[in-house]
Amino acid sequence: MRKLRIIPFLLILCLAFSLLGPTAYALDDPEIEAEAIVLADFKSGNILYEKNMNDARSPASLTKIMTGLLAVEAVEKGTVKLDQVITAGEDCRQGLEEDSSTAGIYPGEQMTFEDLMYCAMVVSANEACNIIGTAVSGSIQNFVNEMNRRARELGCTNTLFSDTNGLINEDHYTSAHDLFMITREAMTHPKFVTLVTAKYYVVPATNVSPERELNSSNALMTPDGIYGKGYEYDGAAGVKTGFTKRAGYCLVSTASRDNRQLIAIVLGCRGPLANNPQNDYGNFSQSIKLYDWGFENFSYRTILQAGQAVKEESVSMAKEGTTVVLRPDSDITLLLPNDIKETDIDIRVKLNRDTLEAPLAEDEVLGSAEVYIKGSKYSDVNLITFDAVQAYGFAKIQAALSSFFRAPWLKIVLIVLAVALVIYIILMIRFRIARRKHLKQRMAAAEKRKAQRDRRNTVSATRMEDGSGTPRGTPVQHARPEQSEDRQESRTAIIRDDSIPAPKKYETLEPSQRQDEQVDLDELLKSLGLDKYD
Secondary structure (H helix, E strand, O other): OOOHHHOOOHHHHHHHHOOOOOOOOOOOOOOOOEEEEEEEEEOOEEEEEOOOOOOEEEEHHHHHHHHHHHHHHHHOOOOOOOOOOEEOOOOOOHHHHHHHHOOOOOOOEEEEHHHHHHHHHHHOOOHHHHHHHHHHEHHHHHHHHHHHHHHHHHHOOOEEEOOOOOOOOOOOOEOOOHHHHHHHHOOOOOHHHHOOOOEEEEEEOOOOOOOOOEEEOOOOOOOOOOOOOOOOOEEEEEEEEEEEOOOOOEEEEEEEEOOEEOOOEEEEEEEOEEEEEOOOOOHHHHHHHHHHHHHHHHEEEEEEOOOOOEEEEEOOOOOOOOOEEEEEEEOOEEEOOOOHHHEEEEEEEEEOOOOOOOOEOOOOOEEEEEEEEEEEEEEEEEEEEEOOEEEOOHHHHHHHHHHHHHHHEEEEEEEEHHHHHHHHHHHHEEEEEEEEHHHHHHHHHHHHHHHHHHHHHHHHHHHHOOOOOOOOOOOOOOHHHHHHHHHHHHHHHHHHHHOOOOOOOOHHHHHHHHHHHHHHHHHHHHOOOOOOOO
């Protein structure tokens, strides 16, 4: 019994979750027979309707959308030039079946790179894709590797390419949603748009072939293609057809009406060669039905305008009662179901800070406004201030200081000062190390000199032990008689010199005067080159 009660609850939950997706509108199902579908607003990328959009499927020649994108990007990068003449290699028809689409290009034929791109995108020539791959990347395999790298870069999660053209290969697949992302990127390149919207193209004569006229395989644009008349659709433009028995009939296209542009992807449609005995190509008829449903039930609606006040917030550190009004920095216009009511639209404001403090500049970004429709997020926009808000009182001083310390020139000055301080500290450390080393050297030299003086004093003391100042054991050399007589005469002459004042009687002098007289006498004898002991 409990299990039976849980089942209705689970069903209710599933229904509730199904209403949360952006494509879950309260509209009648368009009842498209394709096995995988995406209908989206080309401008915003919002998906209006989908069916199995993430299923991995064989894309057939829709693969060439990626081939064309890489070719155009190679021209933009300068890897190749539009007028560059390319010679078809021996591998240009690698993997081609007898009934596969072709422009009749064979090894050795010479054609400009631009002509090759038209062959690939207008009549879906498989050999042209191989020649383009070799011209851009050096080999077909290198080009395939680049296709996969670019797919990952665009966010594709269900895509793996194994060749340049999409012929039958079990290891070659993508999804309707991944094709939508690849096509939307490709359509941002003007040259790609020119290629896929061409109804026909004339290839000039080559070295092996006269001129040839190419008619688009997209029957939504022209009745002159291989699929015949009856599918032309007003406003249709591009993009690419595709068919193999494994993939079914496929089509990626765009259509515009009343300033609305939609993009439709249908995979696995029925046709004359795919489970449809009637002469109806489902990729075209189902796309027309899908476009009619989209244009009938959806229209653009401006949710927010740039000058519209969204919210008013109080501001601290300003005059009491000060508030700031927030507005979007741009319009938000969405393609929405016609039956969406105002009550279904919810604007949620998110501020980028907990509290708003003055000063605030005009047009300063303070947060964002997010648009939710029936619980699903559709878009967001930055919220900015209408007017500037000045700080007040102490807050004004604080704001001025804050502004001063945020000045770029002050940061430069502080950096320079910090560097100078580091250099100064390093120099001071080096100076102190050098000074300490110098002091140690001086102390060592002083100790050495002291040791030398001590040794001299010891020698002098030894010499004085015999009372004559002559070391014991040293022979005394007596002055010659004539030298003694000369010294005696010099000493007598000095005493008799009138210019020298007669000394006072030594015994009558005070002790301090005696010391001075002794010093004067010593200096006089020294100036005459005489020793006081002579």
